[in-house]
Amino acid sequence: MNVILGILFFVLGSLAVYIFQKKKYSKTTEEDLVCEVIQKAFIREKHSDHNEHKLVRELLKSDAFIKELSLTAKFKGMVVGYILFTKVKVGNQTLLALAPLAVLPKFQKKGIGKSLVEKGHKIAKELGYKGVVVLGHPEYYKKFGYEPASKWEIKCPIEVPDEAFMAIELYPGALKEISGIVEYPKEFGIN
């Protein structure tokens, strides 16, 4: 009798564990995986508030979201990098803001960030956007052709070092007629 009860408890226990695991893992979405990558990438960043993943969750639901410009980099099916471009206003023009860009620490310095930026620019251009602004490491973004946005008199709504607020034209002369203070989506909480 004890043996039968033991087997019964074992089978029921295993079944419970199986159902719990299945439920837990089937609930993990691509958005969760992306947020995990963002959190891990920014963990040692001194200029970070470590809330970039929360911002992304808000932006994904916002009017500023463009699904073609939310891009992941994968290695063996695993998300290892992510980039997001969202709509911003400068006067009556719509540009894009690049934020965030994140690559898992173990996968950094292998060209993943570069390929995400370049792919994003290509798609943005195909979609008809004129330019992108970014607040970030000048040394990194100038590799892609970003220059201080002050060159076009495009200004960040908060005070930041001139060289850290950058812009790029997606085709020659695209930003020529555009100037003013960038109006970020309200989710950024900076306007």
Ligand SMILES: CC(C)(COP(=O)(O)OP(=O)(O)OC[C@H]1O[C@@H](n2cnc3c(N)ncnc32)[C@H](O)[C@@H]1OP(=O)(O)O)[C@@H](O)C(=O)NCCC(=O)NCCS
């Ligand atoms: C910044 C980050 C996205 C770069 O991604 P990555 O995949 O390591 O970058 P890549 O390998 O594509 O590097 C491209 C080039 O930039 C250089 N580079 C990489 N990280 C750099 C940095 N932090 N500053 C300056 N240059 C950098 C690389 O050496 C490489 O140069 P090369 O083309 O002359 O060889 C990544 O380090 C990261 O996720 N950092 C934490 C989050 C963060 O800071 N995001 C950006 C916010 S502004």
